Amino acid sequence: MLISMRRLITVAFFLLALLPSGFVFWHAREAPHLGAFQDDSLYVTTAKSLAEGRGYRILSLPGEPYMTKYPPLYPFLLSLVWRLDNQFPQNLRWVMLIQWLIWLAFLTTLYLTARFLAKDNNLLIHTTLLLAAVAPAFVYLSASIMAESLFAALVLTSIVTLGADAKTTKTQAFWAGCAAGAAFLTKSAALPLIAAGLLSLALRKRWVQGVLYALPTVGSLVAWRHWTHTHRLETNDVNLLYYLDYVEFYKHTTAFSDLLLLVNTNVSALIESVGRLVVFTEHDYKPIRLVLVVVGMFASYSTVVYLRRTKSSYIQWFFLLYCIQSLLWNYPPNERFLFPLLIVFIAGSLAGVKQLLERWAGFLVKSVLLTVWIVTITGWGASKTLLYLPTFVNTHGMRQQRIACFADWARDHIAAEDAVVAYRDADLYLYSGVKGIRLQRLPGAFSRGLGEDVEELLKGAPSYATRTQLRYLVWDRADYYDVPDVSFRARMEKILGEMNSVRLEAEVCGVRLYRFERGEP
Numbered sequence: 001m002l003i004s005m006r007r008l009i010t011v012a013f014f015l016l017a018l019l020p021s022g023f024v025f026w027h028a029r030e031a032p033h034l035g036a037f038q039d040d041s042l043y044v045t046t047a048k049s050l051a052e053g054r055g056y057r058i059l060s061l062p063g064e065p066y067m068t069k070y071p072p073l074y075p076f077l078l079s080l081v082w083r084l085d086n087q088f089p090q091n092l093r094w095v096m097l098i099q100w101l102i103w104l105a106f107l108t109t110l111y112l113t114a115r116f117l118a119k120d121n122n123l124l125i126h127t128t129l130l131l132a133a134v135a136p137a138f139v140y141l142s143a144s145i146m147a148e149s150l151f152a153a154l155v156l157t158s159i160v161t162l163g164a165d166a167k168t169t170k171t172q173a174f175w176a177g178c179a180a181g182a183a184f185l186t187k188s189a190a191l192p193l194i195a196a197g198l199l200s201l202a203l204r205k206r207w208v209q210g211v212l213y214a215l216p217t218v219g220s221l222v223a224w225r226h227w228t229h230t231h232r233l234e235t236n237d238v239n240l241l242y243y244l245d246y247v248e249f250y251k252h253t254t255a256f257s258d259l260l261l262l263v264n265t266n267v268s269a270l271i272e273s274v275g276r277l278v279v280f281t282e283h284d285y286k287p288i289r290l291v292l293v294v295v296g297m298f299a300s301y302s303t304v305v306y307l308r309r310t311k312s313s314y315i316q317w318f319f320l321l322y323c324i325q326s327l328l329w330n331y332p333p334n335e336r337f338l339f340p341l342l343i344v345f346i347a348g349s350l351a352g353v354k355q356l357l358e359r360w361a362g363f364l365v366k367s368v369l370l371t372v373w374i375v376t377i378t379g380w381g382a383s384k385t386l387l388y389l390p391t392f393v394n395t396h397g398m399r400q401q402r403i404a405c406f407a408d409w410a411r412d413h414i415a416a417e418d419a420v421v422a423y424r425d426a427d428l429y430l431y432s433g434v435k436g437i438r439l440q441r442l443p444g445a446f447s448r449g450l451g452e453d454v455e456e457l458l459k460g461a462p463s464y465a466t467r468t469q470l471r472y473l474v475w476d477r478a479d480y481y482d483v484p485d486v487s488f489r490a491r492m493e494k495i496l497g498e499m500n501s502v503r504l505e506a507e508v509c510g511v512r513l514y515r516f517e518r519g520e521p
Contacts, residue, residue: 014126014129014130014133017129017130017133017134018107018133020133020134020139020381020382020385020386021103021133021134021139021142021143021385023385023386023390024139024140024143024385024386024389024390024393025096025099025100025103025143027389027390027393028096028143028393029093029096029097030089030092030093030096031089031092031093031095031096031145032393032394032396032397032400032401033143033144033392033393033396033397033400034089034092034145034396034400034427035396035399035400035403035424035426035427036144036396037144037146038425038426038438039070039146040144040145040146041060041145041424041426041427041430042058042060042067042070042243042426043070043074043075043078043145043146043147044078044088044092044095044145044426044430045058045059045060045426045429045430046058046059046067046070046072046075047075047076047077047078047079047081047082048079048082048086048088048430049064049067050072050075050076050079050082051079051080051082051083051086052082052086056072056075056231058243058244059429059435060425060426060428060429060430060435060436061240061243061425061435061436061437062419062435062436062437062468062469062470063233064435065233065240065243065244066231066232066233067243067244068227068228068231068232068233068244068245069243069244069245069246070147070187070188071184071185071186071187071188071224072185073150073182073185073186074147074150074151074186074187077098077150078095078098078145081094081095081098088430088431089404089430089431092145095145096143096145099142099143099144099145099149100143102142102149102150102153103139103142103143103149105149105150105153106142106149106150106152106153106156107129107132107133108153109152109153109156109157109160110128110129110132110152110156110342110343111125111129112156112160113156113159113160113343114128114129114343114347116159116160116163116164116312117310117312117315117343117344117347118347124347124350124351124354127350127374127378128343128346128347128350130374130378131346131350131374131377131378131381132342132343132346134378134381134382134385135277135280135342135346135381135385136280136381136384136385136388136389137276137277137280137335137336138335138339138342139385139389140389140392141335141336141339143389143393146336147186147187148187148336148339149339150186151183151186151187151189151190151339151340152339152340152342154179154180154182154183154186154190155179155180155183155190155193155318155340156340156343157179158176158177158179158180158183158193158197159176159312159314159315159318161175161176161179162176162197162200162213162312162314163312164311164312165200165204165311165312165313165314166311168201168204168206168209169209170208170209170212172209173201173206173208173209173210173212173213174212174213174215174216176197176213176314177197177212177213177214177215177216177217178216180193180194180197180213180216180217181194181216181217181219181220181221182220184217184220184221184224185220185224188224188246189322189325189337191221191325192318192321192322192324192325193318193322193340194217194218194221195317195321196314196315196317196318196320196321197213197217197314197317197318198210198213198214198217199313199317200312200313200314200317201213203313204313228245232244232245236252237468238252238253238440238442239437239438239439239440239464240437242440243437249330250330253330253442253443254330254443259328262328262330262443263327263328265332266326266327266328266329266332266333267327268293269332269333269334270296270323270326270327270332270333270338271293271296271297271300272289272292272293272296273296273333273334273335273337273338274295274296274299274300274338274345275291275292275293275294275295275296275297275299276292276296276335277299277335277338277342277345277346278295278296278299278345278346278349278377279291279292279295279377279380280380280381280384281384282384282388282392284484298349298352299345299348299349299352300345300348301352302348302349302351302352302353302355303319303344303345303347303348303349303352304348305348305351305352306344306347306348306351306352307319307344307348315344319341319344322340322341323341326338330443331443350374353370353373354366354370357369357370399424399476399478399481400427401509402476402478402509402510402511403424403427403428403431403476403511404427404431405508405509405511406428406474406476406508406509406510406511406513407427407428407431407432407434408431408432409506409508409509410428410432410434410474410508410513411432411433411434413506413513414432414434414471414472414513416433418434418471418472419434419435419436419437419469419470419471419472420434420435420436420437420470420471420472420473420474421436421437421438421439421461421464421465421470421472421473421474422436422437422438422473422474423438423439423474423475423476423479423480424438424474424476424479425437425438428474436470436474437468437470439457439458439460439461439464440457441453441454441457441480454480454483454488454492455491455492455495458492458495458496459495459499461473461502461516462499462501462502462516462517465516466516470516471515471516472505472513472514472515472516473502473513473514473515473516474511474512474513474514475496475511475512475514476510476511476512477489477510496514499514500517501516501517502514502515502516502517503515503517
């Protein structure tokens with residue numbers, strides 16, 4: 001009876017913990033924040049292509065090239081929704097239902113992973129799940145039309161399935177490989193996971209298990225590699241490469257001489273992002289960033305110490321290789337990149353705080369301080385999820401309303417054969433059928449973050465349009481919203497006003513349409 005009561009209390013407790021994320025999902029049920037990442041709109045665009053039997057293509061781009069950048073598992077799931085209801089944007093509510101179910105699956109795998117890592121330490125298990133359930137960054141990413149929560153769920157499934165080093169059976173190795181292969185077909189960022197599994201088994205001389213693990217993982221890798229090799233559009237256009245090929249875009253935008261600066265920038269970004277997992281804040285002021293770095297350094301150190309005590313070399317190798325990949329990535333790693341490592345950073349932080357208190361405080365004081373810390377961090381995360389995220393969603397919703405309103409006009413005023421330069425290119429296509437491309441910010445610009453790169457992109461737009469036969473420029477005052485410089489908008493307006501090679505055609509719903517003049521700008 002006592003055990004049943006405890007289980008009932010535990011279930012009730014975690015249902016209560018799901019209220020913040022449930023509120024955000026309900027608030028975002030119509031996906032007003034579509035387009036916040038661009039990737040989300042591209043996922044929907046490729047899902048539409050699959051559902052309509054047109055192949056795995058980026059329909060929003062001129063020429064409709066095949067999608068050879070993002071693996072197809074997540075768009076395939078979204079395409080099932082499109083097959084049932086092809087009325088956009090009304091069908092987004094069903095997409096959001098899929099996202100909510102994936103979020104629940106992710107929390108389930110996170111709970112199983114916490115049990116696997118912490119064994120019988122119920123405080124660590126329950127607190128880890130609680131903090132994850134209310135973490136603003138991860139609630140928002142899961143409530144967006146993004147592959148992150150599905151990817152992380154598959155990663156954790158693979159880790160739990162392979163199990164502890166001493167107990168890895170042949171069956172476990174095969175099913176862990178299947179989960180890792182599915183993770184790779186969701187996001188190619190799963191390469192470190194595949195390498196970690198093969199290394200873990202090889203170093204332990206589990207050769208049969210290694211072969212069984214390799215069959216689905218290497219098979220998935222080879223299949224996707226074959227697809228991309230036979231369907232990739234050959235181009236040197238950096239803007240197109242961003243949509244089509246991680247490796248070629250990296251080669252065209254990152255020189256060997258840039259690696260030292262790149263790693264230095266990414267180390268700072270990684271530590272700061274870890275700190276933001278523990279103490280989330282939307283602000284980016286220097287004193288706050290300093291606090292985040294300190295928290296991130298403590299959390300990172302505690303996590304490394306914690307992982308060294310685990311009985312799974314698989315998760316240890318994955319953590320190491322995934323962090324190395326993030327440090328070499330050509331964009332600074334933020335909370336999105338850290339999604340599959342969420343549980344280890346939270347569990348490591350909790351273990352580190354607990355160990356610190358045990359060293360410096362008695363049992364009673366330690367218990368009180370640990371409880372206060374957990375309640376404070378959880379309450380802070382829950383309050384940010386409840387108060388900040390709906391506002392964030394609404395802000396993106398206003399941008400979506402403007403582009404949707406403009407698209408209604410553009411559908412009748414832009415010819416089907418005319419393509420545009422547009423920051424919200426995929427969104428514009430979904431609402432109007434008008435094809436376009438975004439001028440992409442190059443990775444090096446993020447280490448400066450002042451917006452000068454966007455100014456150069458805009459100044460070069462006429463020349464680019466002439467080379468690529470693009471007819472129009474679509475401009476919204478909120479484009480490149482992530483540039484923090486307060487004077488950025490005024491500078492962009494000045495550039496637009498001084499351009500001789502573009503002509504303002506119309507302004508609809510706060511969105512402007514400029515026509516590129518024919519000939520050399």
